[in-house]
Amino acid sequence: MFQQPEILATASALARHSSQRQSLVAENIANADTPGYRSRDLDDFAALFESGSGFDLRATRPSHRILAGGTAAPMRVIEAGGSMSPNGNDVSLEDEMLRAASIRQDHDLALAVYRASLGILRTSLGRV
């Protein structure tokens, strides 16, 4: 009956992507002094979007049903370190801060798009 509009699915995928990245960056910063720790990050959202594989729900059992525009993003964790310090740790606080700023921007963008799309939906339903 109700098919979720594509734009809402994309916006929520971006929000989910940035909150998972946020969790990884928080982990990197918490472990900035742990010997042997390697900095980690997620694949770029744009790359994930273009590959198209990121969002599709997968039916892994016969009982699974796929609704149009579903989102489940299996995201790949990549190593994202800078230069290595003598104790084997490659977290750079400056890089992490940069990442945090871009995460914040992505998340704000996703929420703004989601809110605006909801507004358009409401208008089309005749409520203001």
Place this chain on the structure above:
Amino acid sequence: MVDLTQSFGISASGMKAQAMRLRHVAENVANVDTPGFRRKLTTFEAAAQGGDGMVRLGPDRLDPTDLPKIYAPGHPMAGADGYYAGSNVNIVVELADGREAQRSYEANLRMFDQSRQMARGLIDLLKR
């Protein structure tokens, strides 16, 4: 949202570890003139291997560097040759370590604040 609540815990574990490190620095500085005092070293380790990304302090270790011999024949702890063992705390090293702990603490605090604001943005979507 689960990722964001998880990153609260990770950032908090980072802040706790850095605060303990700052406490060790304070102990070392306070005991810079205590005869026979060895400086405490702070070690970090990941809380669980392949676990939730939290960080914690490892077991306390003492700096094995030789204690400096100080010549003071009138000192109550001086031996027959007039020397007593001082402490191996180097105040410049402690200050640099303290400054680094402060910087890492602030980075963790900023990540905590950012996670909080992102979660708040999500909740604000529901308010409409």
